[in-house]
Amino acid sequence: MTQDPTLPPAPAAQEERNGLLTFRCGGQRYAVDIIAVREIRSWSEPTPLPHAPAYMRGIVNLRGSVLPVMDLAQRLGQPPTRDDPRNVIIVIQDGARVHGLLVDAVSDIVLPRADQMQEVPRVGGDDGTAMAERLFVVDDVMIQVLATGRILPEVRSALSERRA
Amino acid sequence: MNDPLDAIRDTFFEECAELIEALESGLLALQDGTRDADTVDSVFRAVHSIKGGAGAFGLTALVAFSHDFETTLHALREGRLDPSREVVAVLLRATDVLGDLVAAARTGADAAIPDTADLTALATDGRVRTDFDDLDAFEPIMLDIGQSRLGGPAATSAPGSAPLPAPQPPRRWHVGFEPLPDLLASGNEPLFLFRALEVLGRLNVTALEGDLPALVDLDVSTPRLRWSIVLGPSAPDLTETEIEAVFEFAVDLCVLEIVPLALEPERAGPVVRPGRGADRPAARPRPDAPSSAADLAMASGAATAPDGASRASATIRVDLARVDRLVNLVGELVISQSMLAQGLWRAGFDRQSEAVTTLDELQQLTRDMQDSVMAIRAQPVKSLFQRMTRIVREAAQVTLKDVRLVTEGEGTEIDKTVVERLADPLTHMIRNAIDHGLEPQDVRIAAGKSATGTIRLSARQQSDRVVIEVSDDGRGIDRARVLERAIACGLVPKGKVLDVAEVDRLLFLPGFSTSTTVTAISGRGVGMDVVQRAIRDLNGTISIASTEGRGSTISISLPLTLAILDGMIVRSNRHRMVIPLSAILETQTLSAARIETLGQGQRVVRLHDRFVPLVDLAVGMGFAAPAGDRAPEEDTALLFVQPDESGPFALQVDAIEAQRQVVIKGLGENFGHVPCVSAATILGDGQIALIVDPVGIARMSGLHPTPRLPQFMDIPSQ
Numbered sequence: 001m002t003q004d005p006t007l008p009p010a011p012a013a014q015e016e017r018n019g020l021l022t023f024r025c026g027g028q029r030y031a032v033d034i035i036a037v038r039e040i041r042s043w044s045e046p047t048p049l050p051h052a053p054a055y056m057r058g059i060v061n062l063r064g065s066v067l068p069v070m071d072l073a074q075r076l077g078q079p080p081t082r083d084d085p086r087n088v089i090i091v092i093q094d095g096a097r098v099h100g101l102l103v104d105a106v107s108d109i110v111l112p113r114a115d116q117m118q119e120v121p122r123v124g125g126d127d128g129t130a131m132a133e134r135l136f137v138v139d140d141v142m143i144q145v146l147a148t149g150r151i152l153p154e155v156r157s158a159l160s161e162r163r164a
Numbered sequence: 165m166n167d168p169l170d171a172i173r174d175t176f177f178e179e180c181a182e183l184i185e186a187l188e189s190g191l192l193a194l195q196d197g198t199r200d201a202d203t204v205d206s207v208f209r210a211v212h213s214i215k216g217g218a219g220a221f222g223l224t225a226l227v228a229f230s231h232d233f234e235t236t237l238h239a240l241r242e243g244r245l246d247p248s249r250e251v252v253a254v255l256l257r258a259t260d261v262l263g264d265l266v267a268a269a270r271t272g273a274d275a276a277i278p279d280t281a282d283l284t285a286l287a288t289d290g291r292v293r294t295d296f297d298d299l300d301a302f303e304p305i306m307l308d309i310g311q312s313r314l315g316g317p318a319a320t321s322a323p324g325s326a327p328l329p330a331p332q333p334p335r336r337w338h339v340g341f342e343p344l345p346d347l348l349a350s351g352n353e354p355l356f357l358f359r360a361l362e363v364l365g366r367l368n369v370t371a372l373e374g375d376l377p378a379l380v381d382l383d384v385s386t387p388r389l390r391w392s393i394v395l396g397p398s399a400p401d402l403t404e405t406e407i408e409a410v411f412e413f414a415v416d417l418c419v420l421e422i423v424p425l426a427l428e429p430e431r432a433g434p435v436v437r438p439g440r441g442a443d444r445p446a447a448r449p450r451p452d453a454p455s456s457a458a459d460l461a462m463a464s465g466a467a468t469a470p471d472g473a474s475r476a477s478a479t480i481r482v483d484l485a486r487v488d489r490l491v492n493l494v495g496e497l498v499i500s501q502s503m504l505a506q507g508l509w510r511a512g513f514d515r516q517s518e519a520v521t522t523l524d525e526l527q528q529l530t531r532d533m534q535d536s537v538m539a540i541r542a543q544p545v546k547s548l549f550q551r552m553t554r555i556v557r558e559a560a561q562v563t564l565k566d567v568r569l570v571t572e573g574e575g576t577e578i579d580k581t582v583v584e585r586l587a588d589p590l591t592h593m594i595r596n597a598i599d600h601g602l603e604p605q606d607v608r609i610a611a612g613k614s615a616t617g618t619i620r621l622s623a624r625q626q627s628d629r630v631v632i633e634v635s636d637d638g639r640g641i642d643r644a645r646v647l648e649r650a651i652a653c654g655l656v657p658k659g660k661v662l663d664v665a666e667v668d669r670l671l672f673l674p675g676f677s678t679s680t681t682v683t684a685i686s687g688r689g690v691g692m693d694v695v696q697r698a699i700r701d702l703n704g705t706i707s708i709a710s711t712e713g714r715g716s717t718i719s720i721s722l723p724l725t726l727a728i729l730d731g732m733i734v735r736s737n738r739h740r741m742v743i744p745l746s747a748i749l750e751t752q753t754l755s756a757a758r759i760e761t762l763g764q765g766q767r768v769v770r771l772h773d774r775f776v777p778l779v780d781l782a783v784g785m786g787f788a789a790p791a792g793d794r795a796p797e798e799d800t801a802l803l804f805v806q807p808d809e810s811g812p813f814a815l816q817v818d819a820i821e822a823q824r825q826v827v828i829k830g831l832g833e834n835f836g837h838v839p840c841v842s843a844a845t846i847l848g849d850g851q852i853a854l855i856v857d858p859v860g861i862a863r864m865s866g867l868h869p870t871p872r873l874p875q876f877m878d879i880p881s882q
Contacts, residue, residue: 047852048739050785051839051864059831061846064496066829 019111022143023090025103026073026081029143030132031110036092036148040106043087054080057102060089067091069100075151076131094148101151110143112136120144172356176217178481180266183210184259185547191255192553194247204247207255208237209409214262216410219363220356223269226262227363232280233258235399245286254282260554337395337407340421343387347417354391360410365397394425484580487540491727494537495827497530502848538725542577545623545632548586549574552621555591559598566605566615567598572622578630579725582702586632586722589695593634593718594619596692601638601716611713613637629746630724635717641710643667668708672696700807700859703729703842705746721746731826731855732803733847734817737782742826742845742855747805749812751820754800769814771804777813777867778802784815784861785840785854807859813867815858828855839864 020031046058046069055074059066069089074080081087081102089100116136131151132144190207215230236255239245261278339361343354358369372390382388395407404422411420505523513520549571560567602608602617609615620635643664650656650670662670672692699706703723710716723729723746731742749771758770759778768775782788799819806812826845829852831838840860847853861867 045851047844047854048787049838049854050787050841059844059852061850061852064492064499064829064846066831066844066852 019109020143020145021090021109022107022138023088023103024105024107025101026076026078028076028078029107029141030072030103031143031145032090032092032148033145034109036094038091038093038098041089041091041100043083043085043089043102045083060100062091062098062100065098067098067100069102070151072101072103072151092148094152097152099152110138112138117145173221175481176221177266177270179217180214183214184263184266185550186210187262188256188259188550188553191252191259192550195249195252195256199247201241204237204241208234208241211237211262212406212409213412214266215363216360218269220359221269222359226265226269229265229278229280230262231363232283233262236283236286239286251286254286256554256557258283260557263554336425337397337402337404338421338423338425339393339395339407340390340419340423341393341411342390342419343414344417344419345386347387347414348385350414350417352414352417354387354389357411357414358391358393361393361395361407364399364402364407364410365395368394368396482540487537490537491541494530494534495727498534498827499846499848499850501527501530503850506848534728538579538727539577541580541725541727543580543583544575544577545583545586545630546574548583548590549621549623551587552590552594555594556598556619559595563599563602564604565598565602565617567602567617567619570618570620572620573624576623576625576630577724578623578722579727581726582630582722585698585702586720589698589720590621590632590634592692592695594621597634597636597638597716597718601636601640603639607639625724626721630722632720632722633717635715637715640712640714640716641668641671641708642712646670668710671708672706702726703744703746727828728825729828729843729845729855730823731845732823733821733826733853734781734801734803735819735821736780736785736817737788739782739785739787740821740847740851740853741781741785742853743803743805743815743858744842744855745823747807747858749804749806751804752802752814754796754802754816757802757814769802771812771814776804776811777865778816779813779861779865779867780816781856781861784865785856786864805858807862813858813862815856815861826853826855 019034021034021037022029022031024030041062044060046060048058049056049068052058055071057069057071059068061067067089071081081104084104087102087104088106089102090106091098091100093099117134118136120132120135131146133147133150134145136143136145187207187210190203190210193203194207211230211234215227215234218226218230233255236245236258240247240251240255245251258280265278267273341354341357343352347354358367361367370392372392373388376382376388404424407422408415408420411418414420501523505520505527508519508523552571553569556567556569597619598617602619603611603613605615608617618637620633622635623630623632625631646667647656647662647670650667650673651658655670655673656662672695696706699720699722703726705721706718707721708716708718729742730745732745732748733740733742735741752769759767760769760775761767767778769778770776780788796816797818801817801820803815803817803820804812805815826847829844829846831841831844840857841854842857842860843855844852845855
């Protein structure tokens with residue numbers, strides 16, 4: 001669908017009012033909708049899961065429930081995040097699912113104007129870009145807004161594909 | 165919470181389930197020769213209550229059927245019908261149909277109106293219908309739903325019609341209904357009462373809006389309206405008791421007046437008092453007052469009356485989610501408490517110090533609390549066993565066998581979830597026992613057995629597990645035939661000699677069936693492997709014992725709860741994991757074990773008189789590179805485990821750290837199926853440990869028995 005670039009779609013403008021949590025991960029900058037963020041917790045060593053995809057770092061104890069943690073950098077096709085006590089886990093919620101994203105560090109909460117947002121340009125079939133839904137530029141740095149729904153369900157299918 | 169009406173509806177269906185249970189147990193008591201009026205009354209009341217509720221929710225099919233059912237039971241109550249075995253059999257089938265209709269109503273599915281000819285025949289002349297051939301007579305009524313009966317004379321009979329002739333012109337009734345202040349607070353709702361009343365006949369309802377206070381003074385939780393109702397009954401023999409029964413649960417909360425009317429009804433019964441507030445039109449409710457009263461009832465619904473608890477038995481209905489939350493919280497408490505204990509120990513507190521002794525007391529308390537909370541979820545298996553009576557009935561009818569079900573230990577309690585999830589496997593086992601286990605009557609008689617086969621369903625608690633057994637006195641397992649079939653199916657190499665236990669285990673292999681013919685109730689490709697999987701999902705084990713010619717017994721051993729597991733905490737390649745104690749046969753130290761290496765690095769270890777495969781736990785879980793490149797540690801031990809479906813094998817671990825109860829944390833929606841893992845738990849230090857699924861390890865390590873047999877290797881003769 002083609003749209004007049006000077007008139008951003010109304011739903012997007014609505015959505016941006018929520019604000020975005022930006023963070024660093026694998027040398028890049030990303031953002032997620034702050035509404036999807038349940039909490040940010042400090043790093044703790046996950047218990048690995050057997051026969052799981054490499055980006056699944058395992059599970060950690062989130063106040064008594066089991067929280068799966070994935071290495072976001074690895075999920076986006078970059079080298080694995082190095083273990084560092086300064087790493088953080090962003091706990092995001094997508095519907096009934098709660099998931100942890102291991103990232104380098106949380107940066108800021110921003111409220112970009114609708115006209116700052118840009119659709120992700122199509123660059124081949126790169127998986128990494130497919131998980132971002134929009135991007136914007138702050139202080140000359142590009143920040144990709146990730147679609148939580150696009151990151152998570154694939155975790156599940158990747159796991160279930162390995163069913164015996 | 166969505167629509168509050170939905171919640172009421174749910175409650176109704178829950179009650180229906182209980183009522184049908186009560187109905188069934190009442191009928192079974194009648195079948196066993198009980199003749200007292202209480203039993204008959206309880207049976208009648210159950211159907212009546214279902215009818216009333218169904219009317220309130222406009223479930224017409226259910227109302228029609230339960231009405232006919234009720235009419236028959238009414239005849240029973242009045243002594244016009246003798247509860248002979250045949251009569252009770254019809255009533256039991258009607259109960260099954262009623263259950264099906266309730267289920268259909270709950271899901272909103274369309275159920276065709278069932279054939280009630282059997283019932284009406286009973287009600288009108290007390291005869292069990294025998295005017296069609298035997299096979300048809302024994303066909304369960306449920307099969308009639310949605311399909312016309314072929315060939316039976318019942319096919320053309322008009323369904324659902326009230327069978328009784330009208331001996332006299334119908335009388336009309338005046339019902340005066342004046343709610344007392346507590347009526348709404350107790351969850352009663354005039355509108356629903358009237359709807360229930362409407363089931364009995366045509367209503368002419370007049371709201372008496374007499375002494376209403378001013379709107380500002382109106383308390384929404386206090387009923388102010390009174391009603392005068394003229395009821396033109398659809399059944400001519402409607403009694404005062406039946407009308408009263410509609411108000412059964414509101415009877416203490418209202419002033420009720422039921423007066424038979426002459427053919428010409430007089431308006432304004434004695435209940436009507438001159439209104440004082442007639443000059444305050446502002447306070448006058450709109451004509452649709454009952455529905456706005458419904459809203460009021462919703463508004464006050466949160467403060468449901470405490471006096472309801474004093475009625476009937478001392479039980480309360482609690483949302484399962486609340487109980488589960490409590491279970492979870494107590495689980496957390498146990499974990500935090502053991503974390504605290506570790507912290508104190510690390511901080512160097514003396515064992516005799518006050519802090520440590522107090523903590524010990526706390527530990528005892530939390531354990532007790534945990535047990536008590538678990539007990540809330542516990543349920544007697546009675547309801548489950550009662551459901552099986554229907555399965556037995558139906559299976560007996562289809563197989564044309566005479567079967568008696570004997571149940572034992574119905575009071576044995578087990579986790580609610582376990583009870584629910586046992587229904588399918590038990591159904592399957594019982595059908596199998598009747599279809600394959602019990603011989604046809606002539607064979608039984610020839611073998612000197614009684615013509616009636618017996619299925620015994622028993623439950624008992626054995627320490628912290630519950631054992632449920634299904635046994636039959638049939639022909640037992642024909643092991644030669646089982647082996648023959650297994651060889652024919654390619655499950656066993658030809659000429660292989662198996663011992664008795666190995667042959668019995670063949671029954672649990674997927675795709676195995678001894679039945680060469682597919683019958684209506686078993687042999688449809690769903691084998692005992694499905695039963696076994698269901699039991700294993702409940703952390704249970706299953707075993708089979710059989711004597712040829714004498715019968716078979718299948719035993720299921722289940723944990724009391726799904727929330728706690730007895731496990732052995734082990735370490736392998738720096739990972740701590742939990743092995744369910746129920747899977748462990750025995751442990752050996754590495755130095756005591758006799759390990760041999762076969763080709764391709766496959767190691768085997770001696771267990772008693774056999775060699776079984778040896779798998780390194782971390783390797784089996786995919787946490788470490790294969791082959792023995794990790795040097796054995798000082799504490800290295802071997803755990804011999806036996807998943808039900810395959811032979812035993814050994815898991816090598818670096819250390820056994822502890823043996824304790826762990827709180828099971830499901831992996832939940834986030835994961836789908838994770839191989840080799842059944843769940844997780846949180847250890848005392850807050851770290852998560854995986855609960856190992858030995859079957860998964862066997863499968864991932866290529867030890868799974870299908871398509872080949874358990875990898876037993878006979879010890880070479882020395």
